[in-house]
Amino acid sequence: MLTCKDFLKELNDYLDEHCEPGLRRELEAHLGACPNCFVIADTTKKTIKIYQGQEPKAVPEMVRFRLLAALERKMQERKSSDCASGEVNRA
Amino acid sequence: MPDPAPAFDESALVERARNGDDQAFAELLNRYDRKILRLAKNITNNEEDAEDVLQEAFLKAYTHLADFKGDSRFYTWIVRIAVNESLMKLRKRKSDKMVSLDEPVDNGEETVTREVAVWDDTPEIKYSQEEIKKILDESVESLPPIFRSVFVLRDIEELSTEETAEVLGISIPAVKSRLLRARLQLREKLTRFFRRKGDNVFAYL
Numbered sequence: 001m002l003t004c005k006d007f008l009k010e011l012n013d014y015l016d017e018h019c020e021p022g023l024r025r026e027l028e029a030h031l032g033a034c035p036n037c038f039v040i041a042d043t044t045k046k047t048i049k050i051y052q053g054q055e056p057k058a059v060p061e062m063v064r065f066r067l068l069a070a071l072e073r074k075m076q077e078r079k080s081s082d083c084a085s086g087e088v089n090r091a
Numbered sequence: 092m093p094d095p096a097p098a099f100d101e102s103a104l105v106e107r108a109r110n111g112d113d114q115a116f117a118e119l120l121n122r123y124d125r126k127i128l129r130l131a132k133n134i135t136n137n138e139e140d141a142e143d144v145l146q147e148a149f150l151k152a153y154t155h156l157a158d159f160k161g162d163s164r165f166y167t168w169i170v171r172i173a174v175n176e177s178l179m180k181l182r183k184r185k186s187d188k189m190v191s192l193d194e195p196v197d198n199g200e201e202t203v204t205r206e207v208a209v210w211d212d213t214p215e216i217k218y219s220q221e222e223i224k225k226i227l228d229e230s231v232e233s234l235p236p237i238f239r240s241v242f243v244l245r246d247i248e249e250l251s252t253e254e255t256a257e258v259l260g261i262s263i264p265a266v267k268s269r270l271l272r273a274r275l276q277l278r279e280k281l282t283r284f285f286r287r288k289g290d291n292v293f294a295y296l
Contacts, residue, residue: 056129066142067120
């Protein structure tokens with residue numbers, strides 16, 4: 001019979017559905033008999049779900065503008081150096 | 092029902108970008124900029140640093156695109172760049188207190204779970220979107236960096252255990268043990284807000 005400590009050790013794999021069927025059955029049997037572990041498993045699962053349900057917010061306009069401007073400069077630099085090396089190659 | 096969103100072929104875009112198609116790189120940026128900004132904010136705990144990280148990560152990715160081997164996802168690669176930049180910012184801000192992902196944290200002790208209380212089925216409806224966001228952000232921010240970075244990568248950005256280990260340069264067992272601690276600590280923090288009214292809270296070891 002699993003102890004609560006054993007259960008906690010396996011909690012991640014249980015929640016991520018990464019455990020072997022035999023172990024999963026043992027963990028579920030423990031959950032059926034231990035209200036504390038049942039609540040811990042349930043609320044940990046809800047913790048993960050609530051974070052995963054959050055969409056990232058949009059990048060602020062000014063930050064995006066700054067990023068695109070810096071990237072544009074890099075792109076121009078690369079084009080100029082590609083052109084220069086092309087001219088050297090042709091020479 | 093078919094997915095109405097157009098298919099996103101990351102490897103084809105990366106290939107085009109590697110061959111000098113800047114529009115393809117811009118599409119990769121459009122796809123991931125919000126996620127990278129969120130990731131950087133979650134690791135640095137600082138809005139300005141996160142904005143700098145976003146910019147530095149995409150500029151580095153563009154400059155070093157030729158070095159990208161294609162044996163992992165482009166997303167994992169840019170996440171790794173952003174995590175490194177974020178950790179550098181974090182270290183700079185805490186120069187008196189070195190931030191390391193390698194510091195030993197496990198002393199073999201089990202995580203102690205103190206608050207055990209049933210949550211409402213949909214606890215988030217008790218709060219406005221803004222309030223929920225604040226509660227979630229502040230709870231993640233209060234985790235130590237070594238737990239926070241693992242939680243952010245595994246459970247918010249949804250990288251696999253292997254990808255998280257690769258990005259952070261730590262072992263798979265370290266990812267697993269830190270993730271467990273992070274999840275349990277967050278669960279406990281959120282219980283204060285989401286527990287069902289009138290539910291008993293009792294000690295558990």
